Amino acid sequence: MxxxxxxxxxxxxxxxxxxxxxxxxxxxLVRMEASGLCHTDIHxxxxxxxxxxxxxxxxxxEGVGLVEKLGLGVTHLEIGDRVAVPWLGWACGRCQHxxxxxxxxxxxxxxxxxxxxxxxxxxxxxxxxxxARVPDGVTAAEAxxxxxAGVTTYKALKVAGVGPTDLVAISGVGGLGHLAVQYAKIAxxxxxxxxxxxxxxELARELGADIVIDARTDDPAKVLQEHGGADAAIGLAVxxxxxxxxxAGLRRGGRLxxxxxxxxGTIDIPVFETVLNGTSVIGSIVGTRADLAEVFALHAAGRxxxxxxxxxxxxxxxxxQDVLAGTVKARIVFTP
Numbered sequence: 001m002x003x004x005x006x007x008x009x010x011x012x013x014x015x016x017x018x019x020x021x022x023x024x025x026x027x028x029l030v031r032m033e034a035s036g037l038c039h040t041d042i043h044x045x046x047x048x049x050x051x052x053x054x055x056x057x058x059x060x061x062e063g064v065g066l067v068e069k070l071g072l073g074v075t076h077l078e079i080g081d082r083v084a085v086p087w088l089g090w091a092c093g094r095c096q097h098x099x100x101x102x103x104x105x106x107x108x109x110x111x112x113x114x115x116x117x118x119x120x121x122x123x124x125x126x127x128x129x130x131x132a133r134v135p136d137g138v139t140a141a142e143a144x145x146x147x148x149a150g151v152t153t154y155k156a157l158k159v160a161g162v163g164p165t166d167l168v169a170i171s172g173v174g175g176l177g178h179l180a181v182q183y184a185k186i187a188x189x190x191x192x193x194x195x196x197x198x199x200x201x202e203l204a205r206e207l208g209a210d211i212v213i214d215a216r217t218d219d220p221a222k223v224l225q226e227h228g229g230a231d232a233a234i235g236l237a238v239x240x241x242x243x244x245x246x247x248a249g250l251r252r253g254g255r256l257x258x259x260x261x262x263x264x265g266t267i268d269i270p271v272f273e274t275v276l277n278g279t280s281v282i283g284s285i286v287g288t289r290a291d292l293a294e295v296f297a298l299h300a301a302g303r304x305x306x307x308x309x310x311x312x313x314x315x316x317x318x319x320x321q322d323v324l325a326g327t328v329k330a331r332i333v334f335t336p
Contacts, residue, residue, distance in 0.1 A: 001122030002336065004316045006055050009047030012317045013059075013120075021117075021125050023071035028128045030083060033140035034310070035119035036062030037332040038148050038175065039238055040087070040261070042320055044114050048263035053114045060334075061087040061112040062147040063119020063126075064140040074128040082140065083131040084147040084296075085119060087111055087286045090127045104285050120313060122336045132292045135300040142299065142306045145175060145331040148286065150295040150304070152259060153180035153234065155287035157187060160232035160257045164188025169230040170209070171220070171246045172237030172260065173200040175331040180234055181207045182304045192230065194220045194242070199329055203307065215245070224249030236260050243267045247281070255280040308333045 001020050004013045023029045041059040043049055063085040067077050077083065091098050091106035098106050112118045117125070134143045153176050162168055168189040170180045177193070177200075184191045185208045192211035193204035201212050211227060213220050220242075224230045229251025235243050238260045244267060247256050258267070258281065269281060287295070298304055307330035311319055319332050 002313065003058050003121035004313055006045050006053070006057050006059060008055055009045070009052065013045060013320075015314060015316070018121070020123050023069050023125055025072040026074065026128055027071040027125050028067050028074060028077060028083070028131060029069035029123055030063065030065040030085060030126055030131070031068040031123050032063055032065040032119055032121060032336045033082075034064045034144040035060040035334045035336070036144040036148065036308075037319055037323060037334065038062060039323065040148070041113060042323060043261065043263065045320065046263075049261065057113070058117040058121050058124070059113040060118030060120035061085070061114070062144040062149070063112070063124055064134060064143045064147065065123070068123065071128065077128055077131070077133070082134040082143075083126070084134055084143050084292070085112055085124065085126040085131050086147045086151065086292060087113075088130060088288070089116055090130055101288065103288050120316065120334060130289065132289060132296065135296050138296060138300050141308060141310055141333050143296070144333045145179070145306050145308055146295050146299055147292065149176045149331060150179050150299070150306075151287035151292045152176060152284075153236070154183050154295050155291050156180070156234050156257045156259050156284040157183050158291070159282055159284045160234065160255050162187045162189050162232055166190070166231035167192060167224075167227060167229070169194060169220070169224055169233040169246055169249055170204075171233060171235050171242045173204045174236070174328070176236045176259065178203055178207060178307050178330045179304065180236060181209050186298065186303055192224060192227070194237075197326060203329060207305070215242070220245040221248035230254055232257065234259060238262045240266055247279070250277070250279055252277045253279070255282060257282045257284050259284055307331065310335050
């Protein structure tokens with residue numbers, strides 16, 4: 001099989017031929033049909049975060065494909081099933097986090113495309129219990145972005161407790177943000193979308209954003225406060241200044257949910273104002289298997305649109321540069 005491999009952190013990804021792996025007990029071999037490019041993959045390639053992956057490894061945690069082989073003991077999947085392999089590749093299932101519905105906080109978890117090889121390849125291994133069945137009628141290319149961008153923003157809105165009378169600010173309209181706008185609308189919220197490119201601001205309008213804020217010319221916090229302040233703000237832009245603006249745009253009792261992970265991400269929180277205003281600042285990390293099943297169900301019901309473009313895996317290095325330059329409308333999906 002052909003695979004995109006990180007041989008050295010910060011260096012270009014290398015395309016090489018590898019032998020298909022064999023599934024161990026409890027695992028499956030998935031023949032890849034599509035795999036998304038997430039900003040997290042770029043952080044992995046560059047080794048940006050304090051906990052670094054160990055080369056060589058294959059990135060990609062939005063992998064979708066067909067089950068080709070079953071490991072010993074796998075009985076709930078069949079060869080030919082279409083499955084998605086998310087960031088949460090495995091969790092212990094026994095710790096307090098796993099037992100209370102927070103498996104994404106499991107200290108023993110293994111992460112796809114970071115701690116174990118991911119989907120930028122012709123095939124990949126996955127733990128069968130953590131591979132999500134893709135509903136009929138949902139294509140592999142649509143399912144790939146939903147596997148991370150979708151479930152991550154869906155969970156963030158859940159964590160924010162968004163309701164139908166809320167004003168929700170979506171800071172950053174791109175691979176994640178275009179789906180966040182839609183989930184907020186499904187929840188019945190009034191949506192304010194914030195970005196710095198004409199194309200993404202227009203996309204937000206197309207997807208139903210009620211207020212569109214161009215952060216190049218307007219102060220997002222000021223605009224939000226003119227509308228009474230945001231009940232919740234979802235921080236999706238990989239930029240510290242955007243976090244600060246979202247915080248400043250909250251009304252009393254507002255919730256800032258941090259999702260994006262800049263390489264040197266920090267935010268200064270004024271203690272007095274935070275206490276006086278009853279403000280909450282919350283971190284939200286991807287979503288659980290149950291969350292992903294709900295995301296797929298919404299899409300299968302025609303409630304969401306996935307904006308993406310497909311590119312061959314051989315263009316991986318160019319694609320990374322395009323994402324960093326901000327020239328990609330929403331999501332890139334690789335075909336093997």
